[in-house]
Amino acid sequence: MSRARLIPSLDAVLSHPASEELRRVHGERAARAALRTAAGSLREQLLRDPSLAITSAEEAGAAIVERAAVALGAASLSLLQPVINATGVVIHTNLGRAPLGAAARAAIDAIAKGYVSLEFDLDTGGRGSRHVHAEQWLCETTGAEAALVTNNTAAAMTLALSALAAGREVIISRGELVEIGGGFRVPDVLRASGAILREVGTTNRTRVADYAAAISERTAAVLRVHPSNFRMEGFTERPPLADLAALGQRFDVPVLEDQGSGWLGLDLLDAEDLPTGSRRVLEREPSVRLSVRDGADLVGFSGDKLLGGPQAGIVVGRASLVERVRRHPLMRAVRADKLTYAALEATLDAWRRGTALEDLPVLAMIGMPDARIEARARTLQDRLVTAGVPMNVTLRAGESTIGGGSLPGEVLPTTLVALSADVGADALLERLRRGEPVVVARIEMDAVCLDVRTVLPDQDAALADAVVRAARA
Numbered sequence: 001m002s003r004a005r006l007i008p009s010l011d012a013v014l015s016h017p018a019s020e021e022l023r024r025v026h027g028e029r030a031a032r033a034a035l036r037t038a039a040g041s042l043r044e045q046l047l048r049d050p051s052l053a054i055t056s057a058e059e060a061g062a063a064i065v066e067r068a069a070v071a072l073g074a075a076s077l078s079l080l081q082p083v084i085n086a087t088g089v090v091i092h093t094n095l096g097r098a099p100l101g102a103a104a105r106a107a108i109d110a111i112a113k114g115y116v117s118l119e120f121d122l123d124t125g126g127r128g129s130r131h132v133h134a135e136q137w138l139c140e141t142t143g144a145e146a147a148l149v150t151n152n153t154a155a156a157m158t159l160a161l162s163a164l165a166a167g168r169e170v171i172i173s174r175g176e177l178v179e180i181g182g183g184f185r186v187p188d189v190l191r192a193s194g195a196i197l198r199e200v201g202t203t204n205r206t207r208v209a210d211y212a213a214a215i216s217e218r219t220a221a222v223l224r225v226h227p228s229n230f231r232m233e234g235f236t237e238r239p240p241l242a243d244l245a246a247l248g249q250r251f252d253v254p255v256l257e258d259q260g261s262g263w264l265g266l267d268l269l270d271a272e273d274l275p276t277g278s279r280r281v282l283e284r285e286p287s288v289r290l291s292v293r294d295g296a297d298l299v300g301f302s303g304d305k306l307l308g309g310p311q312a313g314i315v316v317g318r319a320s321l322v323e324r325v326r327r328h329p330l331m332r333a334v335r336a337d338k339l340t341y342a343a344l345e346a347t348l349d350a351w352r353r354g355t356a357l358e359d360l361p362v363l364a365m366i367g368m369p370d371a372r373i374e375a376r377a378r379t380l381q382d383r384l385v386t387a388g389v390p391m392n393v394t395l396r397a398g399e400s401t402i403g404g405g406s407l408p409g410e411v412l413p414t415t416l417v418a419l420s421a422d423v424g425a426d427a428l429l430e431r432l433r434r435g436e437p438v439v440v441a442r443i444e445m446d447a448v449c450l451d452v453r454t455v456l457p458d459q460d461a462a463l464a465d466a467v468v469r470a471a472r473a
């Protein structure tokens with residue numbers, strides 16, 4: 001008898017109790033497909049490999065269901081999943097940067113479920129422009145004349161340089177020919193936009209006179225890049241933006257700035273309950289508003305870093321330049337979608353109302369009072385101890401970071417919940433990562449450390465439960 005005969009019918013496999021669970025979790029169609037594939041591969045293996053120890057239809061059925069479960073499980077690991085960020089890195093690029101505030105999420109829901117005035121002029125009833133959305137509030141919060149929104153900052157800078165400088169020279173300091181991360185390298189972006197790189201100065205020191213000496217009739221722009229992800233110390237010099245802007249004005253050359261973080265500043269630093277450590281860190285970040293005030297002609301920045309909103313690239317500045325950028329054919333390829341506009345408008349609304357520190361998660365995390373972090377850490381410790389987890393749970397002083405290429409070297413004091421278990425830190429970290437909900441944490445001095453600063457406050461109980469499950473797994 002051919003061993004292939006041992007393979008049960010699909011109906012028989014479907015009636016296996018474990019396959020019921022697969023159908024419930026993954027849906028009828030996907031579960032059937034996985035079971036059929038698993039049955040096919042088992043049949044082939046049975047014919048090929050006489051040593052395969054399967055001797056009955058029951059055993060074959062169980063093997064098929066198990067293989068299908070493994071395949072379906074592996075496939076769902078690559079799905080986008082919510083994660084509890086206990087790393088203490090606020091703008092964690094690998095974990096999706098800025099979580100959105102409640103108003104932005106509500107705006108997305110309201111806009112997503114029906115038709116919207118994306119390119120429809122409510123005043124005239126005729127065709128409108130998507131570019132008007134968010135523009136008013138971008139101008140209000142940054143002090144600029146005009147604004148436009150793209151997919152991300154890499155697109156915004158490439159677009160702006162293509163529109164203003166293709167075939168001509170862009171002057172940039174050798175100290176700013178940086179790589180931001182994820183393949184965004186300033187010289188490559190310039191090349192991709194067709195601009196010719198004209199480097200001036202040295203790695204550590206560049207003066208206004210260096211820029212001035214490079215200006216010619218071939219010059220299209222001066223580019224200033226915020227070296228957001230590293231810090232240069234010692235014998236360094238970099239002209240204030242205002243001096244570069246004055247130079248640009250004298251020679252009628254626009255000065256563009258890649259600001260990066262989207263830190264708007266406003267009067268957030270005046271907030272009385274902002275911890276000193278947080279204020280000190282934020283004071284070091286240049287704000288878009290100051291760049292505009294200091295005379296930058298165009299400023300590019302991200303929507304999902306310190307601005308605290310959705311992924312987007314934003315360009316603000318002089319109306320005539322913004323209009324030239326907007327009319328470039330690439331604009332169509334990098335424009336933002338309606339959900340981005342919805343979330344961005346709601347995020348900017350918090351800034352203009354003065355509620356950014358409370359309403360935008362990224363800013364609430366950075367501005368969280370030390371005592372509040374300590375209290376939450378203590379509550380987490382109590383929950384774990386009360387649950388009787390088989391590990392040592394202690395509190396220790398630690399440091400959170402801003403991340404996302406913002407404020408390199410700057411740290412915020414925090415209270416860590418340190419977990420030491422017999423299984424070892426690596427194994428515990430992996431269990432947390434494979435749990436549900438997924439928890440991402442870090443290891444410090446042989447202990448898994450949880451930093452509640454970056455855990456959304458309404459996830460505190462779920463985090464405790466996830467750790468209890470990981471400890472007992």
Ligand SMILES: *Cc1c(COP(=O)(O)O)cnc(C)c1O
Pocket residue numbers: 152153154155180184225226227228258259260261301302303312313404405
């Ligand atoms: C983050 C950053 C970028 C890239 O922004 P994306 O929105 O990720 O494209 C570019 N420049 C600077 C200075 C940045 O900090």
